[in-house]
Amino acid sequence: MSPADESTVLVLEVGGTHVTAAGVDIRARSLRSGLSFREAVDSNGSAEEILSALVRCADRLSGLGAGPWAVALPGPFDYERGIGRFEGVGKFDALRGVDLRAALTASLPGATALSFCNDADAFVLGEWWAGAARGHRPVAGITLGTGVGSCFLRDGRILRHGPGVPSEGWVHTLRYAGGPLEETVSRRALRRAYARATGAAPPDVREIARRARQGDPTAAEVFTVTFRALGRVLGPLLGAFEPTVLVVGGAIAGAWDLLAEPLRSGLTEADPDRNRRVVITPAHRPDEAPLLGAAYLAGVCGRPGDRTAPLGDSR
Structure with missing residues (x-):
C-alpha cells in the first residue's frame, strides 16, 4: 500500500x-x-x-x-x-x-x-459506525448463530460492566430456565427444539424457517418460544442500560420476519415502559x-x- x-x-x-x-x-x-x-x-x-x-x-x-x-x-x-x-x-x-x-x-x-x-x-461497532446503529447512543447489539454474541456501547465506548451490562458484556454467559442461555437460543437449540416437537431428524435452521413461512405451526412456534425467551433475558438488561437501538445480526437474523415480534414481546414483557421505546432492527450491513x-x-x-x-x- x-x-x-x-x-x-x-x-x-x-x-x-x-x-x-x-x-x-x-x-x-x-x-x-x-x-x-x-x-x-x-x-x-x-x-x-x-x-x-x-x-x-x-x-x-x-x-x-x-x-x-x-x-x-x-x-x-x-x-x-x-x-x-x-x-x-x-x-x-x-x-x-x-x-x-x-x-x-x-x-x-x-x-x-x-x-x-x-x-x-x-459487528456492533461496524453497524454503529456505518450501519443500522449510526447516530445512536447508547447501543446494544447481538449476533445469533452458533451462539449469542453481544456488545454494549455508550458514548462511543465498548463496555464490559455497568448498569444493564452483563459481566464482560457477554450475554452468552447468562442463564434461562435453569440452564445456559445458549441451550435455548442458538442454532443447535433451535434444531433440537424442532426435533423434539416433531420426533424427526433436526433440519437446519434455514429449513425450519422455510417451513414456518409455509405454514408449519411447529416451526413457527419454535421461533416464537426461542426468541420470546431471548427477549425475557435481555429485557431487564436493556431496561437498565436504556439503549436507543438494539441491532441484531448473525446467520439466524435472516429469519427476521419470524423472530422480531417474539423478541419485542419478550423485551416489553420484562420492562414495558423503557423497552417499548427501543428501536429493534436487523443489521443494515450484516456481511x-x-x-x-x-x-x-x-x-x-x-x-x-x-x-x-x-x-x-x-x-
Missing part, C-alpha cells in the same frame, strides 16, 4: 465456516471495490489447515503492499497477545495456545501492524459490519485491544 493510500486498512474476518479478507476505506466507511475475498475454513480442522486458509485468503490482498492488518474472530481468545484460548466451544479447538500474531506476521510480510478484536464487538468495525478499531481508534477505549463519533 502506498503512502497515499493510508486510508485503507486490511482486514481478516474469521467465522466458523469461512474467512474473509477485505480492504476497508476508513474515510468512506466502506469496503474498497473489488477488494473482498472469501475462503472456506474448517473450524474443526488442524491448526495448520486453519492457518493455511487464513493466509491463502489474506494473500489475495498482497498486491496492495504494506499496511496495517486487523483480525476479527470469535472467542475465547487473548486479543491483546493474539493467542487462541479455544477449548470445548465446538470450533477452532486446534488453535488453543497458538500464537496467531506470530504465525500471521511471519506469513504476511507486508503487515506493518497486526491487531485482533472480538467478532461480535466488530460488511465485522470488517468495518475491525478496520475502525485499527485505523481510526488505534487501540483494538482496549474494549473500553473511546471510539469517536458515528455521525
Whole structure:
C-alpha cells in the first residue's frame, strides 16, 4: 500500500465456516471495490489447515503492499497477545495456545501492524459506525448463530460492566430456565427444539424457517418460544442500560420476519415502559459490519485491544 493510500486498512474476518479478507476505506466507511475475498475454513480442522486458509485468503490482498492488518474472530481468545484460548466451544479447538500474531506476521510480510478484536464487538461497532446503529447512543447489539454474541456501547465506548451490562458484556454467559442461555437460543437449540416437537431428524435452521413461512405451526412456534425467551433475558438488561437501538445480526437474523415480534414481546414483557421505546432492527450491513468495525478499531481508534477505549463519533 502506498503512502497515499493510508486510508485503507486490511482486514481478516474469521467465522466458523469461512474467512474473509477485505480492504476497508476508513474515510468512506466502506469496503474498497473489488477488494473482498472469501475462503472456506474448517473450524474443526488442524491448526495448520486453519492457518493455511487464513493466509491463502489474506494473500489475495498482497498486491496492495504494506499496511496495517486487523483480525476479527470469535472467542475465547487473548486479543491483546493474539493467542487462541479455544477449548470445548465446538470450533477452532486446534488453535488453543497458538500464537496467531506470530504465525500471521511471519506469513504476511507486508503487515506493518497486526491487531485482533472480538467478532461480535466488530459487528456492533461496524453497524454503529456505518450501519443500522449510526447516530445512536447508547447501543446494544447481538449476533445469533452458533451462539449469542453481544456488545454494549455508550458514548462511543465498548463496555464490559455497568448498569444493564452483563459481566464482560457477554450475554452468552447468562442463564434461562435453569440452564445456559445458549441451550435455548442458538442454532443447535433451535434444531433440537424442532426435533423434539416433531420426533424427526433436526433440519437446519434455514429449513425450519422455510417451513414456518409455509405454514408449519411447529416451526413457527419454535421461533416464537426461542426468541420470546431471548427477549425475557435481555429485557431487564436493556431496561437498565436504556439503549436507543438494539441491532441484531448473525446467520439466524435472516429469519427476521419470524423472530422480531417474539423478541419485542419478550423485551416489553420484562420492562414495558423503557423497552417499548427501543428501536429493534436487523443489521443494515450484516456481511460488511465485522470488517468495518475491525478496520475502525485499527485505523481510526488505534487501540483494538482496549474494549473500553473511546471510539469517536458515528455521525
